[in-house]
Amino acid sequence: xxxxxxxxxxxxxxxxxxxxxxxxxxxxxxxxxxxxxxxxxxxxxxxxxxxxxxxxxxxxxxxxxxxxxxxxxxxxxxxxxxxxxxxxxxxxxxxxxxxxxxxxxxxxxxxxxxxxxxxxxxxxxxxxxxxxxxxxxxxxxxxxxxxxxxxxxxxxxxxxxxxxxxxxxxxxxxxxxxxxxxxxxxxxxxxxxxxxxxxxxxxxxxxxxxxxxxxxxxxxxxxxxxxxxxxxxxxxxxxxxxxxxxxxxxxxxxxxxxxxxxxxxxxxxxxxxxxxxxxxxxxxxxxxxxxxxxxxxxxxxxxxxxxxxxxxxxxxxxxxxxxxxxxxxxxxxxxxxxxxxxxxxxxxxxxxxxxxxxxx
Amino acid sequence: xxxxxxxxxxxxxxxxxxxxxxxxxxxxxxxxxxxxxxxxxxxxxxxxxxxxxxxxxxxxxxxxxxxxxxxxxxxxxxxxxxxxxxxxxxxxxxxxxxxxxxxxxxxxxxxxxxxxxxxxxxxxxxxxxxxxxxxxxxxxxxxxxxxxxxxxxxxxxxxxxxxxxxxxxxxxxxxxxxxxxxxxxxxxxxxxxxxxxxxxxxxxxxxxxxxxxxxxxxxxxxxxxxxxxxxxxxxxxxxxxxxxxxxxxxxxxxxxxxxxxxxxxxxxxxxxxxxxxxxxxxxxxxxxxxxxxxxxxxxxxxxxxxxxxxxxxxxxxxxxxxxxxxxxxxxxxxxxxxxxxxxxxxxxxxxxxxxxxxxx
Numbered sequence: 001x002x003x004x005x006x007x008x009x010x011x012x013x014x015x016x017x018x019x020x021x022x023x024x025x026x027x028x029x030x031x032x033x034x035x036x037x038x039x040x041x042x043x044x045x046x047x048x049x050x051x052x053x054x055x056x057x058x059x060x061x062x063x064x065x066x067x068x069x070x071x072x073x074x075x076x077x078x079x080x081x082x083x084x085x086x087x088x089x090x091x092x093x094x095x096x097x098x099x100x101x102x103x104x105x106x107x108x109x110x111x112x113x114x115x116x117x118x119x120x121x122x123x124x125x126x127x128x129x130x131x132x133x134x135x136x137x138x139x140x141x142x143x144x145x146x147x148x149x150x151x152x153x154x155x156x157x158x159x160x161x162x163x164x165x166x167x168x169x170x171x172x173x174x175x176x177x178x179x180x181x182x183x184x185x186x187x188x189x190x191x192x193x194x195x196x197x198x199x200x201x202x203x204x205x206x207x208x209x210x211x212x213x214x215x216x217x218x219x220x221x222x223x224x225x226x227x228x229x230x231x232x233x234x235x236x237x238x239x240x241x242x243x244x245x246x247x248x249x250x251x252x253x254x255x256x257x258x259x260x261x262x263x264x265x266x267x268x269x270x271x272x273x274x275x276x277x278x279x280x281x282x283x284x285x286x287x288x289x290x291x292x293x294x295x296x297x298x299x300x301x302x303x304x305x306x307x308x309x310x311x312x313x314x315x316x317x318x319x320x321x322x323x324x325x326x327x328x329x330x331x332x333x334x335x336x337x338x339x340x341x342x343x344x345x346x347x348x349x350x351x352x353x354x355x356x357x358x359x360x
Numbered sequence: 361x362x363x364x365x366x367x368x369x370x371x372x373x374x375x376x377x378x379x380x381x382x383x384x385x386x387x388x389x390x391x392x393x394x395x396x397x398x399x400x401x402x403x404x405x406x407x408x409x410x411x412x413x414x415x416x417x418x419x420x421x422x423x424x425x426x427x428x429x430x431x432x433x434x435x436x437x438x439x440x441x442x443x444x445x446x447x448x449x450x451x452x453x454x455x456x457x458x459x460x461x462x463x464x465x466x467x468x469x470x471x472x473x474x475x476x477x478x479x480x481x482x483x484x485x486x487x488x489x490x491x492x493x494x495x496x497x498x499x500x501x502x503x504x505x506x507x508x509x510x511x512x513x514x515x516x517x518x519x520x521x522x523x524x525x526x527x528x529x530x531x532x533x534x535x536x537x538x539x540x541x542x543x544x545x546x547x548x549x550x551x552x553x554x555x556x557x558x559x560x561x562x563x564x565x566x567x568x569x570x571x572x573x574x575x576x577x578x579x580x581x582x583x584x585x586x587x588x589x590x591x592x593x594x595x596x597x598x599x600x601x602x603x604x605x606x607x608x609x610x611x612x613x614x615x616x617x618x619x620x621x622x623x624x625x626x627x628x629x630x631x632x633x634x635x636x637x638x639x640x641x642x643x644x645x646x647x648x649x650x651x652x653x654x655x656x657x658x659x660x661x662x663x664x665x666x667x668x669x670x671x672x673x674x675x676x677x678x679x680x681x682x683x684x685x686x687x688x689x690x691x692x693x694x695x696x697x698x699x700x701x702x703x704x705x706x707x708x709x710x711x712x713x714x715x716x717x718x719x720x
Contacts, residue, residue: 036450040520041445041449042415042446042447043413043414044511045412045414046411046412046513047407047409047410047411050407051394051405052404052408052508054402054405054456054491054492054508055402055403056493056494056504057460057494058461058462058494060496062498063496087401087402089402090400090404092404098414099416100417101418102418102502131414132414132416133416134416134418136420136424137423142418142462144416144418144504146414146416148412149402151404153394156396156404158396159401226401
C-alpha cells in the first residue's frame with residue numbers, strides 16, 4: 001500500500017522535538033523566577049524548606065493498562081494520582097512532576113496529549129506543574145512518572161512507626177474503586193449515573209489524598225501511614241509487619257454506606273470484601289497515637305475526604321475482624337487482595353491497571 | 361514439559377518483594393540520619409542548599425539496548441552515567457538516584473542485579489546512592505532512572521546563554537565512543553587491549569563529567585553548556601539555536617590524538633567525523649565568555665578530563681569548520697549525527713543504545 005505522504009496527527013509526523021514543544025507549551029507553563037523547566041538537560045527549582053520527598057513509578061502498556069479500556073486522560077490521571085498518593089502517604093506536599101514517555105511512531109498525538117492532559121488535570125488541585133522528562137520511541141507505550149514533594153523536617157511519616165494501642169483511621173470510602181473495576185470488567189456503561197458513575201469515577205479518576213496526608217503529618221498524632229493501593233488488609237500488613245503486630249477491626253465502624261451496599265449488591269460483590277481488600281482506592285490508612293487522638297480529630301475535620309476509625313493495633317499478630325453480628329473473622333477467612341479476586345483476573349487485567357506493584 | 365519446582369535464580373522465584381529486599385541490602389546502603397530510603401512509599405532526604413536539579417530518562421529493551429550485546433553491568437553503568445551527565449550539563453552535583461524497573465518474570469536475578477551493580481559502580485565516584493524506585497512486571501526490560509542533583513542558586517547553566525564571541529570548549533576526547541560502537545558492531549573482541557580497549561570502554565562505560573560541570577558552573581565564566589549525547593555538531597546546534605547564532609570551529613584545535621587517528625583508521629572511520637558527530641561521549645560542550653577566559657582556564661586545570669578550545673560562537677548562523685589544510689567545511693559537507701551513520705543503523709541499534717533521545 002503506497003503512502004502518498006505523512007498522515008497528520010501521528011507522533012512520527014511531528015517528531016519528538018515537535019511533541020516536546022507541544023507538551024511544554026500546553027502542560028509545562030511558563031517557568032517561574034529561578035526555575036528551569038522543560039527543554040534543558042535537567043529541571044532546576046528552588047530547594048524546598050525541610051525535606052525533599054521523591055517517588056517514581058513505571059507503567060507499561062499491556063501490564064498496567066490497556067488503552068482499549070482506558071481513555072488516555074484516565075490513564076494519565078490515574079498514573080499521576082498514584083504517584084501523588086505516595087507523597088501523601090509520607091505526609092508530603094507535592095512540588096512538581098517529571099514524565100518519561102516511550103511511544104511507537106504510529107501513536108497519535110491526540111492519544112499522547114490525552115495522557116498528558118489527564119496528568120495535568122490530576123495535578124491541578126495541588127497546583128503542581130510538569131517540569132521535565134524524556135521522550136523516546138518504543139514498541140509499546142511506557143510511562144514513567146517521578147514526583148517531588150516536600151515535608152517539614154521531622155514530619156515525614158513512614159510505614160514503620162505504629163505501636164500497639166494505636167487507633168487505625170482510614171480516609172474516604174475504600175472499596176468504591178473495586179466496585180468500579182467490577183462494573184467496568186462487564187463492559188463500560190455508556191451513560192453511567194448514580195452509583196455507577198461514582199464507582200467508575202472512583203476507579204478511573206482516584207484522588208490522591210494530599211491534604212489529608214499533609215494534615216496528618218502536621219498534627220503530630222500519626223505514627224505510621226500508607227496509601228491503599230493493594231487493598232486495605234494487604235496494605236495494613238505493611239504497617240503491622242514491624243514487631244509482628246496485629247489489629248482488631250470493627251465492622252460496625254466500616255463506612256459501608258447504603259449507596260455502597262446497593263452498588264455492591266448490584267455487582268454481586270461482598271461489600272465488606274470490597275472494603276477490606278478492594279485496592280486502588282488511594283485512600284490513606286493512618287495509625288494514630290491514642291494520647292493524641294484529640295489533636296488528630298481536630299486536624300481531620302479539615303480533611304476533604306474525612307477520616308474514620310476502623311480498629312486498633314494489637315501486640316498480638318494477625319488481623320481479626322469483629323463482625324456486626326458478633327462473630328469474628330481471622331486468618332484465611334479474611335478477604336485478601338489479588339487472590340480473592342483472581343477468579344476473574346483476566347477481565348481485571350483488561351479493564352483495570354491492577355498489578356502487584358511495589359513502590360520505593 | 362513438567363516442571364518439578366521453581367528454577368532458582370529467576371525473578372519469579374524470589375518475587376518482587378524479595379528482589380527489592382536484595383537491591384536495598386546490596387545497593388541502597390543504610391539510611392543516613394534524617395533520610396528514608398528504599399522500602400517506604402517515597403524517599404525522603406534533606407533539601408540541598410541552593411536549587412534542586414532533576415532529570416529522568418527511560419530505556420526500553422529493543423529500542424535503547426539489546427542484552428545480547430551489552431553486559432547487564434554495562435547497561436546499568438551507561439544508563440546512570442547518561443543521567444548524571446544531564447546533571448553535569450546544568451553544573452549540578454549529583455545527590456541521589458531512583459530506579460524504576462520492569463522485567464519479565466523469567467528474567468534472572470543475576471541479570472537484574474548486574475544492571476543495579478553497574479549503576480552502583482557508575483554512582484561511586486560521586487558518592488551518591490540508590491534511594492528508591494519501583495519494580496513491576498513487563499514483557500521487556502524497561503529501566504527508568506531519575507537523578508537528583510543540587511546547584512548553588514544562580515549557578516545553574518542552561519543551553520541558552522551563549523553569545524557571539526564566546527569560546528567553545530569541550531571536555532575530554534569526543535569521538536572515542538563512536539569508535540567503540542563501530543568496533544562492537546563488528547563483534548565484541550574477546551580480549552581487547554590498546555586502542556580497542558579504550559574505544560570499547562569509552563562506549564560501554566562512559567564517565568559523566570560531574571566535576572567538570574560543577575567546576576564550570578562555579579567559575580562564573582561559562583554562559584551555556586550541554587552534554588554530548590547526540591554528537592558534537594547536533595548538540596552544538598542547541599547552544600546556537602537561540603538568536604540563530606553560528607560557530608567557527610578549527611580542526612587544528614580538535615584533540616585528534618595519534619592513538620585516536622590510528623583507531624579510526626583501523627575501523628575505517630573518518631577521525632574528524634567521529635569527533636564532530638560521534639555521539640554518546642557524554643563530554644561537556646561549554647561556551648566561555650571571552651573576558652572571563654582566564655577564570656575558566658584556572659578552573660579547568662582541575663577538570664579530570666581537561667577542557668580544550670575548539671572554536672568560537674558567531675553572530676552569523678551556520679557552523680563552519682576551518683580545516684587543517686586551510687579549506688572550509690560548511691552546510692551539507694559537515695558530518696551529521698544520525699543520518700551520517702544511518703548506513704549501518706541496524707548494527708548500531710543492535711550494538712549500541714543509540715536513539716534520538718531528548719531530555720527534559
